[in-house]
Amino acid sequence: MSKCICTLEPKAIWENFYKLTQVPRPSNHEEKAREFVMNWAKENGIHAEMDEANNILLSKPATPGMENRKGVILQGHLDMVPQKNEDKQHDFTKDPIEAYIDGEWVTADGTTLGADNGIGVATGMAILLSKDIPHGPVEVLITATEETGMDGANGIRHNWLKGDILLNLDSETEGELYVGCAGGIDGEIAFDYTPEAVPAGHKAFQLSLKGLKGGHSGMDINLGRGNANKLYFRFLKAVSKELDLRLSSVSGGNMRNAIPREAFGIMTVPAANADKFLTKVKEYEGIFKAELSAKEPNLTFFAEETALPQNVMPVKVQYNLINAIKACPNGAMRMIDSMPDTVETSNNLAIVKGGEGKIEIYMLMRSSVETAKTSLAQVVASVFELAEASKINFTGEYPGWKPNPDSAIRKEMEEVYMKLYGKKPAIMAIHAGLECGILGSAYPHWDMISFGPTISSPHSPDEKVNIESVSKFWEFLKATLAAIPTK
Incomplete structure (x- = not known):
């Protein structure tokens, strides 16, 4: 050097x-x-x-x-x-x-x-x-x-x-x-809520997903790399009801035009479910590694016990948020017919962050076909409307x-x-x-x-x-x- x-x-x-x-x-x-x-x-x-x-x-x-x-x-x-x-x-x-x-x-x-x-x-x-x-x-x-x-x-x-x-x-x-x-268009979504007290008898954990490659949300979107937000909320969807998990805060991704490489969050579970929670984290680390071994060899997914947070998200808002992130389209949607190696339409679920009464979500939708870009934005809007998001805005459109x-x-x-x-x-x-x-x-x-x-x-x-x-x-x-x- x-x-x-x-x-x-x-x-x-x-x-x-x-x-x-x-x-x-x-x-x-x-x-x-x-x-x-x-x-x-x-x-x-x-x-x-x-x-x-x-x-x-x-x-x-x-x-x-x-x-x-x-x-x-x-x-x-x-x-x-x-x-x-x-x-x-x-x-x-x-x-x-x-x-x-x-x-x-x-x-x-x-x-x-x-x-x-x-x-x-x-x-x-x-x-x-x-x-x-x-x-x-x-x-x-x-x-x-x-x-x-x-x-x-x-x-x-x-x-x-x-x-x-x-x-x-x-x-x-x-x-x-x-x-x-x-061309592109930005999606800006928000969930506003009134925080609730942490339930009695709960333990808190910081859950971390790290080591993904990330990359350019246009050039690299079809390479099959992991999206930290999608993987993170996939886990939450799988275990939150079973373990009575309560989400306090989350931070995944930091640039709308970069595929998110990391996601972190604070959550609580009843003390009786703590060991099972850690077992599930280990299980899903194995699942993610097995599915993405060729693309994401450095992936790690782990939880560490931490101090109890001040509050958690209401169950209904948490349920809607997790389902919306799980259902939101991400990655390459369609290739160009005349250039089959080039992506026509895609979405990058780039940022999910917040706590203390507000979760913000940012994404960048791209397409070389204006009508397809509009249609993708409508799909995203439909997902978050069903999830009763507080704000759904589309801004920064460019041709x-x-x-x-x-x-x-x-x-x-x-x-x-x-x-x-x-x-x-x-x-x-x-x-x-x-x-x-x-x-x-x-x-x-x-x-x-x-x-x-x-x-x-x-x-x-x-x-x-x-x-x-x-x-x-x-x-x-x-x-x-x-x-x-x-x-």
Whole structure:
């Protein structure tokens, strides 16, 4: 872990990415990163502006002889998903990311790396600093708070950017060009209740589910990984009535666009049922491990006796909550008929948390088909209406990005890739929320493509970026800029 990632090639990207790892930038806490970028631009004589939604626009004129080329926008988002292992001491609002070289990859020590989308931002910075890369007029658009609501894209200033072609640098497999993406909608559910006293003669336990891989709720949703909330409430459904279990509090997951890796809760059972409760926990740990052995080898499920809580949930509310979480759809719902390896519609039951009178539930539904997304939201609403939830809201809806069969930049980039590597890139749609759909609605004349280096396990502490793929991505981008057609 001693070798700095800033020594890697291409240094133009890695030096900038290293600087980004040293500045806190979790979603909704990007102030220091914005200040860093604006100061960096000033120090390097690069024109920089910020709009009302905290998006940053950096611009650079064409190199000599390239003035008549179409303008290109290089786009990435500034924020990163803050996920860490439970035993890692790290404050994402203050501490730098501890990135290091691990063989053919760059990863981080116990946290997300932020290559999503720090590599894209660092690449735009590298182009702005370059002295020997031919290109037409270039704008670098760094959007705000993409991961938790695409706030920057939704609030982008109209008639601000001058370019004709958007190159989104936020895809995660080298050798693939993305021409479409899923839209999404957030579900926000709440159960309000009046807490009750802990029944006499009860013992309390903290029940913990840990060690799941988690991952990106779009890219990884069809990999068969465990969802901590679904597993946790599966157990509660199986034993709560039999053991007279009373739930006091629960905390599962912490990001709507990350598959939940852990869940914890405080619950009580009559003292006479305590041993049976512990036996059931052990039994279900075995069941979960047997079912998920190939996908979740590090899963652990255990209970420890703890102090009695102040109160518990009423039996009826607990019954409704457990049934609703058990019944709520989760995971991949349907694949795209014309692209059977790509998810069309999915739901991520991301967060279940609370106690002391209120339980909150958050989920992210995605689909490349708007009507299917609406239908899934109706299914979720039906489940929680039957469970008599206090609040059922759907917010933050954003559109998908429909592929353009006549895209000139796609054809140009296919040819460039073929010349460089002797094969055509794969043309893909992605089951994730790229900003292209939203940005394209504000700038409908843009011709858009998304591509990037290979990033594994984004939105989880296992996130890593392949070093060789960054080099190929860089060479491909430079060749693409040189091949941009005239206006």
